[in-house]
Amino acid sequence: MDSRTTQFEHRLKENAARVEAMLAQLLADTCLDGERARPASLLAAMRHGVLNGGKRLRPFLVIESSALLGGDANVALRIGAALECVHCYSLVHDDLPAMDDDDLRRGKPTVHIAFDEATAILAGDSLLTYSFDIIAAAETQLSPPQKLELILALSRASGIGGMAGGQALDLAAEKETPDEQGIMTLQAMKTGALIRFGCEAGAIIAGADLDVRRRLSAFGEKIGLAFQLADDLLDLTADAATMGKATGKDAARGKGTLIALHGQAWVEAALTRQVQEAAELLAPFGKRASVLVEAAHFVASRKS
Structure with missing residues (x-):
């Protein structure tokens, strides 16, 4: 492991600790x-x-994209926490018996196992609504138009045309295998939408112009796809102890994935290409974007 990777992972852990404290x-x-x-x-x-650990990648993207553009650090931390509430709500609901039916999350009992199904549903509902409370609250010191932009962008990233819609497509993929474009759309919605928002949110917080906002959004879209490609590879190759959850479930369910469609080598090549294209999008920012470029490489090479 080179010093650059070590420095990045240290920064990721530092931000995760700050996000954890804010969420608590x-x-x-x-x-x-x-x-x-x-x-x-x-x-x-x-x-x-x-409050169960995790890398807090999505808040990290908010914090670092905002820092790249000179945004307020405390505001970015609060928006990152709001985004993490949405992400965690999705995990609580995904783990339910009616969805992915998982007993473990990050090596610990899932919410419906630790409590019960009804409480897990309400916990997810509450986390989703609380995310918008956090954005709108007076403690989040942004102008009303900026708050509205964030609320609109997060609503669309998490709703019918974003994460929730992607989950619906994912469930459908267990019954009828989509083609390559269908799988790409599914993944861009289910996994990529919140990652894309994390990058775009930094531009909104910093009051960046539309061109910069679009560039950060495109970067987020690239690493969102990379994240899902890496996830598919991990589901195929990693063990449950490393992942902290069951693996091999996609193949067992006959779910449509790019690995199932094209094979492991094709996916590995596509993953490399997405990371390269993501880095190219940030080239105009020079060395100031090095942390986000490292994030793209981290997404592709993670082991859990």
Whole structure:
């Protein structure tokens, strides 16, 4: 492992610790204005689904894309936490018996196992809605137009045309195998949409112009696809202990993936190409974008 990789991983861990602390603060048992109570069992389930480690890659992208463009660090941290709430809600719901039916997440019991299915559903619902609370709150010191831009972008990234719609396509892929374009669309929605938002959010926070925002969004789209390609490879090659969850499930279910369609070598080549194209998008920023370029390489080479 070279020093550059070590420095990147150190920065990733530092940001993850900051995000974890922010999430713990946001998910405290103290009621906010307008809240009558925070039911203990529901709050515990939300904390179980969120405060369980992880790389916090999506918040990292918000923080680093904002830093690249001179955005406010505390605002970026709060928006990153909001994005992580959406991501964690999706994991809580994905793990349910009606969806992926997983008992483990990051080596620990999933929320519906640790609590029950009804509480897991409510925990996911609460995390999703809380994400927009975090963006809109006075503590997130952005102009009203910027907050509206973030709320709109996150809504579209997480809803019917984004992550949730992608999950619907993923379920359908177990019954009828999509073609290559169908799989690419599925992956861009299910996995890529929130990653793309993470990069675009930094540009919104920093008040960047439309061209810069589009460039960061395109970068996020590239690494979002790279993330899913790497995930498909890990599902094929990694063991459950390393991943902290069951592996080999895509093949067992006959799910349509690019590996199933084209094979491992094709996917590995496509993964390399996506990372190269992502790095090229950030070339105009020079060395200032080195952390985000390293993030693209990390996404492709991760082991869990």
